[in-house]
Every structure is written in structure tokens, then in C-alpha cells.
Amino acid sequence: MIKVLLYEDNPQLREGLTMLISGSDGFEVVAAFKNCENVEAEVAAFEPDVVLMDIDMPVVNGIEGLKRVRLVNDKVKILMLTVFDDNQNVFQAISNGANGYILKKTPPARLLEYIAEAATGGAPMTASIATQVLKMFANMNTKQGEDYNLSDREKQVLQLLVDGYSYKMIASEMFIAIDTVRSHIKKIYEKLHVNSKSEAVAKAFKDRIV
Amino acid sequence: MIKVLLYEDNPQLREGLTMLISGSDGFEVVAAFKNCENVEAEVAAFEPDVVLMDIDMPVVNGIEGLKRVRLVNDKVKILMLTVFDDNQNVFQAISNGANGYILKKTPPARLLEYIAEAATGGAPMTASIATQVLKMFANMNTKQGEDYNLSDREKQVLQLLVDGYSYKMIASEMFIAIDTVRSHIKKIYEKLHVNSKSEAVAKAFKDRIV
DNA sequence: TGGTATTTCACATGCTCGTGTGATTGAAAA
DNA sequence: TTTTCAATCACACGAGCATGTGAAATACCA
Numbered sequence: 001m002i003k004v005l006l007y008e009d010n011p012q013l014r015e016g017l018t019m020l021i022s023g024s025d026g027f028e029v030v031a032a033f034k035n036c037e038n039v040e041a042e043v044a045a046f047e048p049d050v051v052l053m054d055i056d057m058p059v060v061n062g063i064e065g066l067k068r069v070r071l072v073n074d075k076v077k078i079l080m081l082t083v084f085d086d087n088q089n090v091f092q093a094i095s096n097g098a099n100g101y102i103l104k105k106t107p108p109a110r111l112l113e114y115i116a117e118a119a120t121g122g123a124p125m126t127a128s129i130a131t132q133v134l135k136m137f138a139n140m141n142t143k144q145g146e147d148y149n150l151s152d153r154e155k156q157v158l159q160l161l162v163d164g165y166s167y168k169m170i171a172s173e174m175f176i177a178i179d180t181v182r183s184h185i186k187k188i189y190e191k192l193h194v195n196s197k198s199e200a201v202a203k204a205f206k207d208r209i210v
Numbered sequence: 211m212i213k214v215l216l217y218e219d220n221p222q223l224r225e226g227l228t229m230l231i232s233g234s235d236g237f238e239v240v241a242a243f244k245n246c247e248n249v250e251a252e253v254a255a256f257e258p259d260v261v262l263m264d265i266d267m268p269v270v271n272g273i274e275g276l277k278r279v280r281l282v283n284d285k286v287k288i289l290m291l292t293v294f295d296d297n298q299n300v301f302q303a304i305s306n307g308a309n310g311y312i313l314k315k316t317p318p319a320r321l322l323e324y325i326a327e328a329a330t331g332g333a334p335m336t337a338s339i340a341t342q343v344l345k346m347f348a349n350m351n352t353k354q355g356e357d358y359n360l361s362d363r364e365k366q367v368l369q370l371l372v373d374g375y376s377y378k379m380i381a382s383e384m385f386i387a388i389d390t391v392r393s394h395i396k397k398i399y400e401k402l403h404v405n406s407k408s409e410a411v412a413k414a415f416k417d418r419i420v
Numbered sequence: 421t422g423g424t425a426t427t428t429c430a431c432a433t434g435c436t437c438g439t440g441t442g443a444t445t446g447a448a449a450a
Numbered sequence: 451t452t453t454t455c456a457a458t459c460a461c462a463c464g465a466g467c468a469t470g471t472g473a474a475a476t477a478c479c480a
Contacts, residue, residue, distance in 0.1 A: 094347050123340035127332035130340070134333045137304050137347060151456060164409040166436070180458050186439075187456090196466090197437070198408040199374040205415035361426060376466070390428050396469075397426090406436090407467075421480100428475075436467070443459080450453070 002119045005048035006032035007039070007065060008081070009057040013104075017052070020108050027112060036065030043069055043076055049119045053098075055082040055089055063092050070097045077118040085128045091136060100124040148191045148209065155209075157184045161197060162204050212329045215258035216242035217249070217275060218291070219267040223314075227262070230318050237322060246275025253279055253286055259329045263308075265292040265299055273302050280307045287328040295338045301346060310334040358401045358419070365419075367394045371407060372414050 004021050006029055008014040018029045030046045033039075035057045043051065051069065055062035066078055077099040082089060085103060093101055100118050102111070103126045114124035125133065150158065160170045167185070171178040185200075194200050203209070214231050216239055218224040228239045240256040243249075245267045253261065261279065265272035276288055287309040292299060295313060303311055310328050312321070313336045324334035335343065360368065370380045377395070381388040395410075404410050413419070 094344055097348050099341075099344070117337060120337075121341060122337035123335075123344045124337075125333075125340065127327060127330075127334075130333035130335065131309075131331060133343065133347065134304055134309070137343065138307050140350075153457065161408065162412055164404070164406065164412060166406070168436085176457085177459050179460055182438080183458080184456095185437090189438085194374070195438075196374065196376075198371065198411045201408045201411045202372055202374060202415070205412070363427065378466085386427085387429055389430060392468080393428080394426095395467090399468085405468075424477100424479080426475100426477080429473085431472095432470085434468090436465105438463105438465080440462085442461095445458075446456090448453100448455080450451100 002027050002050060002115060003030045003046070003048045004028065004115060005030055005043065005046050005051045007034075007036055007052065007057065007062065008032065008054045009034045010054075021112070021115070024112055027115065036060040036062065036068065039065045039068050040072055043073055048076060050077045050079055050115050052079050052081055052115070055080055055093070063089065063096065066093060066096050066098055077121075079115065079118050079124070085126065085132060087132065087136075090129055090132055094133065101129045102126045103129070148207075150188065150191060150209070154184055154188050154191070157181065158188055158200065158204055158209065161185070161188075162201050212237050212260060212325060213240045213256070213258045214238065214325060215240055215253065215256050215261045217244075217246055217262065217267065217272065218242065218264040219244045220264075231322070231325070234322055237325065246270040246272065246278065249275045249278050250282055253283055258286060260287045260289055260325050262289050262291055262325070265290055265303070273299065273306065276303060276306050276308055287331075289325065289328050289334070295336065295342060297342065297346075300339055300342055304343065311339045312336045313339070358417075360398065360401060360419070364394055364398050364401070367391065368398055368410065368414055368419065371395070372411050 004027060006014065006017055008017060011034075014032050014034065018032050021027045022029045030048055031042065033042065037060050039060070053062045053065055062080060066080070069076065069078060074097070078097070079100045079102060080093045080098045081102060081104060083104050090101055100114060100123050102114050102124060106114065106126060117124040156174065157170060160173060165173065167178050167181045170181045174181070188200060189195055192200055192203050194203055214237060216224065216227055218227060221244075224242050224244065228242050231237045232239045240258055241252065243252060246263075247270050249270070263272040263275055272290060276290070279286065279288060284307070288307070289310045289312060290303045290308045291312060291314060293314050300311055310324060310333050312324050312334060316324065316336060327334040366384065367380060370383060375383065377388050377391045380391045384391070398410060399405055402410055402413050404413055
């Protein structure tokens, strides 16, 4: 028996979902609330396997509720439920440890499958959400900045700069004269269009040169 | 009719998959190869809707094949196929624009569903993979650095340092004396355990203070 | 009410950094 | 073969930065 705890502000939908879930073999709604004001206590009290959490709720919304639960409980599965596949919310939900993210327009039979999948450690997602997640993932690892055409030696110097080395330290680390370090750094500044050590370091981080 | 292009080094499995897919209504294997040596040309020639790409192949593996296709074609759907839900490969595949990632142990009926889902823009994933993806996502956004107990004023100064301002510029920007800037920065260095501008900037980036 | 932390400012010293100018070597490209 | 460029080193100057010491006003907490 999969125990479900439900958060949904719309009374009709709350009723409907409760009837759907509790009316199905192997599923049971242990409680249903209209917002997350006391979500920590409620999760602790009812010990659900899966929490179905609407995102758009008054007073305390679903994302906030998710955060609150995760502060004290990493085990319970939390399925976010929403009308829109809004980019920002998806990101927020996943970053905060949601186990799945499904749209309200999901057909009832599918919803039950998703709940079961979440209960067994899966990560059910509506197709459009899954696509979004992959795209976000791909994007955030693609933006390795422009190629500034740094030579190998210049890259080494920049790396040491980023690691907090002074000119003197770089010189001894690389077995070259301090004036050579200067001349490398001068070229680096030209190529990065900066004119100080700290700007170069900042740019190295921003553009993922290091 | 969904046109599938298949890459799989194992002859038995290649045959089996071809028969399964081509034997199903609405699906057709337009060609099958044992590695990705000429994947760009083959994708261009056969114009498949979905590419089924094994990861572990000799000569040119699936990840490399994925990269090659994505250099010239962002439209075709690419479904990665593998025996292991190996963390590194999943990450690589998704970062390089794969549309889905499924395990070979997937039952035949399910495989066809997944292909269809990929063709219509979804992102089919085996449950264990989906879970991994969410965890990776959650982890990479959780490491919000320690709290160094910087005061508001100190945070402002640090922000300006990161943006490449000199002491003089910070002073005029904040309407305070340059010596005040110095004293703020001295405190910042103490709190961050650094002793230079560029180290502070680096630490600000690393620990997401900015 | 007194300790603590923040914010403000001042003066001084010495090292670090940015820049200018110039030179040599060796390897790769035209 | 000449040109170009990366890498190396040198000297010098001035501005910027790190640090030390000291102090005063404000605010908050116990």
C-alpha cells in the first residue's frame, strides 16, 4: 500500500485526486491539505511514501514546502504537480530535491503510474518536463566561453594567477624569471582585454577558462 | 512512419533490434552499422527521425558519435543505449545533446514506446537514469558556499572588487574615503582567509558569494 | 551600562603590480 | 629564406595594494 500525502489548494481538485488515488488498489491518501503551513509536522505525523505537492498554493507554496520538508526529511518522495511547465519552477523544484515533476493535465491512469514510480525510487516526469531538464543540463555545460587564443604557457600562468600565486611565486613555480612572468601576463591581459590581476581572475571564472 | 538509424557493434543484438523495430507498425530501421566511423554522412544520407546509439562500440564509441552528429545536425533525435547506468557516460551524453538514455535491458514493447517518445520531442529515460539526472542536477546547485559572516558593507565592497574596481573607484562609488575601503578589505581578507585582491575574487567565485 | 561589532577616517611604509622599452633564441609558417 | 610568433630575460618608474597602528561614532545585545 503506497501512502500518499496531498497538498492542493483547489477543493474540487483535492477531492477528485483523493477519490482517484484512494479508490485505486494499492494506493491510499492518508491526508490532504490546502497549503504547506505545517508540512514538516504533517509529513512526520502521517509518514507518507509519496507527497503530491501542488506548486501554486496561497500562503506557503509548493517550492517553499519542498524546501521545508527537505530540511528535515531526505527520504520521503516528493512529486511536484503543476499546471505550467514553467522553466523557473522546474529548476527550483529539482535543485531542491524533488523526485518528479508532472503536469496536472496528466491522465488519471498515468498519474497512478507516476506515483508508483516515485515510490520505488524512480523520477517520473511529464515528457515536456524531461525535455526541459535535459536542455537545461546541456546548456549549463556548453557555455565554455570564447577561445582567447592563449598559448600553453599563458594558460599555465593564468591558472597560477587564479590559484592566488604572486608573480614571484609563479616565477619560482615555473622556473622562469619574474620578468618573463610579467611579459606573459601582459600578453594575457591583452588577449582577455583586462588590465589587472583580479579582473583576469574574474574573467577566467566567468568564461570557464580554468 | 518513424525512421530509425541503428548503431550497435554486437551482430546478434543489431539483428534482433532491427527485426523488432522494422517488424512493428509505424517503425522502420533504415540502416544499421557496427560503429560511428561515418556517422555524419550516414545521418545525412538516411535522414532518420531517431538514431539509436549504443555507447560501448569499438573504434568510434557512441559518445564520440553523438558529438560528431551534433556538430552538423541539431534536429535528429538521438537515443543512447547502454548496458550500464554509468554516471560519467550519462553526464557526457546529456551534456552533448542526447535526447534520451535507456538501458538495453528495457523490454521490447517499452523500447518502441521510448523511440516514439523521442521522435515526438520527448526525453525518454530509464527510471534509474532519470533519478541519476535529477540527483546530478540537484547536487550541482546545492554547493552554496559557507557563510563567511560578511557584513552588508563588506559584501558591497567584495562585489565591486569582483567587478574589477580599484580601491579608488570603490571609494568614489560608495562615497567613502579610500582608507575606509582599505579597512573594509582588510576585514574581508581576514574573514575569507586570503591576502590579496585576486585571491578574494577567486574565492568569491568558487564559493558563490557573488 | 558596558562589551562587541560595524563603519568611518588618517598616516606611513614597503612590496607588488602594470607598463614602457628593448633584446635574444628557436620553431613554425609564408 | 625571410617573416612571424612564442618564450625567455633585463631595467626602470610610478601607481596600486597590503599591513600596521590608532581612533571615533553608532548600534546592538546582554
